[in-house]
Amino acid sequence: MGEPLLEIRDLRVTFRTRTGPVTAVDGLSVTVEPGQVLGIVGESGSGKSVSMLSLLKLIRDPNVRVTGTALFDGRDLLTRTDRELRAIRGRDIAMIFQDPMTALTPVYTIGWHIAEQLRAHRPLSRRQARVRAVELLEEVGIADAARRVDDYPHQFSGGMRQRAVIALALACDPRLLIADEPTTALDVTTQAQILDLMRRLRERHGSAIVLITHDIGVVSELADRVLVMYGGRAVEHGPTAEVLRRPRHPYTWGLLGSVPRVTGPRPRRLAAIPGTSVSPYDLPEGCAFAPRCAYRLPVCDDKPRLTGAAGHEDACWLPLEGRSDLRQETR
Structure with a gap:
């Protein structure tokens, strides 16, 4: 090895x-x-x-x-x-934090969190980052992601926030x-979906x-x-x-x-x-x-x-x- x-x-x-x-x-x-x-x-x-x-x-x-x-x-x-x-x-190196309730800043939308990270590490426009944010939310099982991307953390349930945090961690294919x-x-x-996402991250990258x-x-x-x-x-x-x-x-x-x-x-x-x-x-x-x-x-x-x-x-x-x-x- x-x-x-x-x-x-x-x-x-x-x-x-x-x-x-x-x-x-x-x-x-x-x-x-x-x-x-x-x-x-x-x-x-x-x-x-x-x-x-x-x-x-x-x-x-x-x-x-x-x-x-x-x-x-x-x-x-x-x-x-x-x-x-x-x-x-x-x-x-990305990290999925244990507590989804405190891992997101309450004054910014879910989409902003993901897009901000994408633009910090990749040469993407705001529009491209937003499109990718929607795709990531769909991958982790968020229904109607194109609309929910503009919601704030308090509008998500605990389980949905957990999925949003996972989408954030997977954004740049670490x-x-x-x-x-x-x-x-x-x-x-949803657990099975998340484990499958991590398997795909491993297999693809x-x-x-x-x-x-x-x-x-x-x-x-x-x-x-x-x-x-x-x-x-x-x-x-x-x-x-x-x-x-x-x-x-x-x-x-x-x-x-x-x-x-x-x-x-x-x-x-x-x-x-x-x-x-x-x-x-x-x-x-x-x-x-x-x-x-x-x-x-x-x-x-x-x-x-x-x-x-x-x-x-x-x-x-x-x-x-x-x-x-x-x-x-x-x-």
Whole structure:
């Protein structure tokens, strides 16, 4: 394979607070190849969104500190100036934000948002940009797009706003699309349309996609590789089929155990992960999942490294040869 499109090395995102530094992302390293779809899963607060927002310097908090490297096309995003990043955001790297209610400026029309981005990165007239905006709204399933293009965000429902945000992200056919919960607030039919749009973006332009989601079903359908995060750290990473069929980390077991089965015997109740998600204010020195793990060992007081063979890695001290038996106990 050639050079990766995006290569993140030892990314750390820390916030300065009155009680001391709080680590939101702790040493994340991952690569995304051209045309590849990487799914990132984990509970809320695991560092999924913060890690991606920090790459584009979209966290404006003056108390944030971001270290590490994030090479996009061989150049470090974290060392680029704001002017250089403005030329990249929306054109080469686009992001579908998690909350469609706040992602659009209320005093401008939906069409203005899309046309403004198109004209910022492409030599289009106002008329050409408007025509393309209508086409994009039609592609994401907005009925009567030629009329609705002049509506304001408050005239759209939550699901329609989500689709408008997706149209905005796809406008310039980005080389890398970061999709943060892109199917939130959408019905099943529209979800299928959006996933199909992202597939077409990948097929037509070779675009890579980083898909942040809680929906294991979406990951299994779209992603080539999956990264499981917990407590700001990567706990498992590998090919999607391998991770979903033969998960290695107890946290991944818990995530998969919470998904209802459509085949096989019906369980009396879904498996649950005991306790609550680890707080970034009190991140343990060792394994972040250890306080909730039923298989905790004394060595878990030391921080495990992400290791493994054949591209399937995990950060767990449990002996690999006995994990499949232990997982049966969680089902």
